[in-house]
Amino acid sequence: MRRLGVIGAGGMAETVFSALAEALPAPLEAVSVLVPPGSADKGEALLARFGAALAASRSVRTDRATFLADAPEAVAECAGHGAVREHGDAVLAAGIDLIVISVGALADDATLARLEAAAAAGGVRLVLPAGAVGGLDALGAAKLSGLEEVTYTGRKPPLAWRGTAAERLLDLAALTEATIFFEGTAREAATQFPQNANVAAAVALAGAGLDSTRVRLVADPGAQRNLHEVSVRSAAANFTIQLEGRPSPSNPKTSLTAGYSVAREVLNRVRKVAI
Incomplete structure (x- = not known):
């Protein structure tokens, strides 16, 4: 995997990017971040912080169509239940694997069924990292x-x-x-x-x-x-x-482990050995 999309630019995304910038065997080709229009500056600042250690090309998008046009090979959701409901099926239907950390959104049967149908239509997978819990x-x-x-x-x-x-x-x-x-x-x-x-x-x-x-x-x-x-x-x-x-320093309501769990899933798609 060389192209990654991330939904959100908060504490969770910061943890993911920090881990990737340090642990990637080589920088990614491209990283795109999808945020609401009012959060574009926040997204730009976050990407600038990690720079070329993260990816050669770094973009912030405020509309989903442009984000998907960047052709990410996987998208990691780091923005909460609302983002899963708003963007999840569109990402999957576009033929892109979706990594969902806000797994609680799937407690709603209709949401889970819709995402499963979109994954089947797109021929891709809905991936659920362990997040804050183990085992x-x-x-x-x-x-x-x-x-x-x-x-x-x-x-x-x-x-x-x-x-x-x-x-x-x-x-x-x-x-x-x-x-x-x-x-x-x-x-x-x-x-x-x-x-x-x-x-x-x-x-x-x-x-x-x-x-x-x-x-x-x-x-x-x-x-x-x-x-x-x-x-x-x-x-x-x-x-x-x-x-x-342990809580995320930038957002105490977010578990640090959850962000690292997303990073681990991304790294397993990049490394020659996945564990």
């Missing part, structure tokens, strides 16, 4: 043996849940011990707590599905950072994987 390769393998139970637990410091439905259920500032405030399916979690939708949906789509994957959300005053835990019981193996996520 999805082991989960996908265990799925082939038969899954018995999959549970995702999201644990954050109480004040990290501000601005979510948790505020209506708990006095977050007064908590003195870990408290589970949600237990349900991945689909319910993605709907009620969209801030955790991407992780819950990624675990569900890799494993038991949106309606059979259990989710627990916890406010824990003893937690220093966001903790993601995936527990699996299957015919092949039982395992639990826990990650303590």
Whole structure:
């Protein structure tokens, strides 16, 4: 792969470009960034920061037609659920692989079905990186043996849940011990707590599905950072994987791991050995 498209120019895209500029075996031929008209200067500044170490040709586009005319061989979405819904099917239908990090958008059956149909029409793939969580390769393998139970637990410091439905259920500032405030399916979690939708949906789509994957959300005053835990019981193996996520310096609501996960997918398309 020599030509890459990226949707978005925020903290996620910055992490992706930083990783690529350092780890690419050679600069790409071209990188195009798609942003809303009001964000063109932001996109230009981001590309200028990484310069020729990233790609020989670097362009910012504010309309999708021009972006697709740049002929990227893959497009990485780094702009949120709205961008998936707005641009996803057009990218796929144009015959371009789409790497979606905002996996929570696919908790909506209609969106997932539309993107699958567009991928089939374009003869390409919709690719879902693991993002902020780990163990999805082991989960996908265990799925082939038969899954018995999959549970995702999201644990954050109480004040990290501000601005979510948790505020209506708990006095977050007064908590003195870990408290589970949600237990349900991945689909319910993605709907009620969209801030955790991407992780819950990624675990569900890799494993038991949106309606059979259990989710627990916890406010824990003893937690220093966001903790993601995936527990699996299957015919092949039982395992639990826990990650303590660090936030992006430029956008604390974005996990650093998620951006590096996108970069890893791109690098696997460039390197001679993919792992």
